[in-house]
Amino acid sequence: MKVLYFSPTGNTKKTSIFISKSIRKKLGCASQFLQTVEAIDFTSINVRKSESHLRNISTFFSSEDIVIIGLPVYAGRIPNVLLKYLKQYVGSGAHLIIVLTYGNRHYDDAAKEAYQIFSNCGFDVFAVICVVGEHSFSNILAKDKPNQLDFIILEDVADLLVRCIKKNKEKNIVKSVSTIEEYIEHMDIFTDQILIKNIEGLKTEVPLKPYFQPLDKNGYPFNFIGIKPITDQNCTACGLCASICPMGAIKKDAFDTVNGPCLKCCACVKRCPVNAKSFVDENFIKHRLELEEAYSENIRKTELYI
Numbered sequence: 001m002k003v004l005y006f007s008p009t010g011n012t013k014k015t016s017i018f019i020s021k022s023i024r025k026k027l028g029c030a031s032q033f034l035q036t037v038e039a040i041d042f043t044s045i046n047v048r049k050s051e052s053h054l055r056n057i058s059t060f061f062s063s064e065d066i067v068i069i070g071l072p073v074y075a076g077r078i079p080n081v082l083l084k085y086l087k088q089y090v091g092s093g094a095h096l097i098i099v100l101t102y103g104n105r106h107y108d109d110a111a112k113e114a115y116q117i118f119s120n121c122g123f124d125v126f127a128v129i130c131v132v133g134e135h136s137f138s139n140i141l142a143k144d145k146p147n148q149l150d151f152i153i154l155e156d157v158a159d160l161l162v163r164c165i166k167k168n169k170e171k172n173i174v175k176s177v178s179t180i181e182e183y184i185e186h187m188d189i190f191t192d193q194i195l196i197k198n199i200e201g202l203k204t205e206v207p208l209k210p211y212f213q214p215l216d217k218n219g220y221p222f223n224f225i226g227i228k229p230i231t232d233q234n235c236t237a238c239g240l241c242a243s244i245c246p247m248g249a250i251k252k253d254a255f256d257t258v259n260g261p262c263l264k265c266c267a268c269v270k271r272c273p274v275n276a277k278s279f280v281d282e283n284f285i286k287h288r289l290e291l292e293e294a295y296s297e298n299i300r301k302t303e304l305y306i
């Protein structure tokens with residue numbers, strides 16, 4: 001089994017690894033799929049650009065594999081900075097479970113986009129799971145998600161996926177809709193906590209919705225491109241921010257200087273041990289406050305497309 005993820009603030013990593021371990025455990029020793037879980041973290045630009053890594057992902061998957069790929073939702077889509085990289089994957093018929101985490105606004109067309117990208121790469125996209133994670137921009141929106149309860153639900157999701165996998169005794173994983181329906185019928189708590197949808201609904205000829213764009217104080221769409229985090233006097237020059245920045249944008253010898261493109265992923269803000277980083281742009285703050293106001297109350301259920 002293989003698990004690959006991009007996860008600047010850790011929600012996607014936690015969720016994808018949990019699901020892969022849970023599936024592996026439930027598949028049991030007799031399974032043809034029981035191998036070690038190989039994990040690849042492609043959050044760092046150094047990994048995404050490494051020649052040996054790029055060579056590896058073109059031969060890494062086979063039709064015998066179960067693969068989990070985890071991505072966060074940015075602006076209702078797959079982070080666009082990853083597209084060029086992801087399109088280099090060669091799925092070779094591997095059975096893919098896509099894990100998307102999002103900050104409780106919505107995942108919009110990200111599930112459709114991920115389905116499209118990875119089907120085009122030659123994966124057999126088996127399931128897409130959308131899970132709420134604490135919003136990158138906020139410390140209160142969907143705070144501490146995914147949490148204990150989410151992981152209990154994800155155990156059930158893993159259970160369902162493994163039943164579908166085991167249903168087929170031969171080599172290919174074939175989902176049987178009747179199995180899914182029969183199984184779900186017997187799971188009252190499960191169905192109460194999760195929305196199950198038909199994966200066929202992700203196939204679409206219709207163009208995807210544009211990237212979500214927040215509005216500035218005058219009601220005009222603004223984009224975040226030029227906005228960068230600032231560093232205050234609390235900075236101890238530990239260098240963690242520069243080492244975890246997924247774009248390698250923070251200068252290695254001047255941690256208050258962002259000299260490359262910034263995704264606003266907030267890894268440096270959330271993971272700084274002395275809280276020395278922040279975004280002070282007024283539009284950014286306005287957007288954060290609006291999100292907190294609009295989406296803190298009703299936390300969305302985990303959704304499973306299968």
Ligand SMILES: Cc1cc2nc3c(=O)[nH]c(=O)nc-3n(C[C@H](O)[C@H](O)[C@H](O)COP(=O)(O)O)c2cc1C
Binds near residue numbers: 010107135212265
């Ligand atoms: C640039 C950016 C855009 C985002 N856009 C959305 C969005 O459209 N909808 C949403 O619900 N959450 C959005 N989020 C929140 C993240 O999807 C969410 O916090 C995710 O779990 C972060 O994953 P990570 O912890 O693995 O980095 C956005 C976060 C960032 C950094």
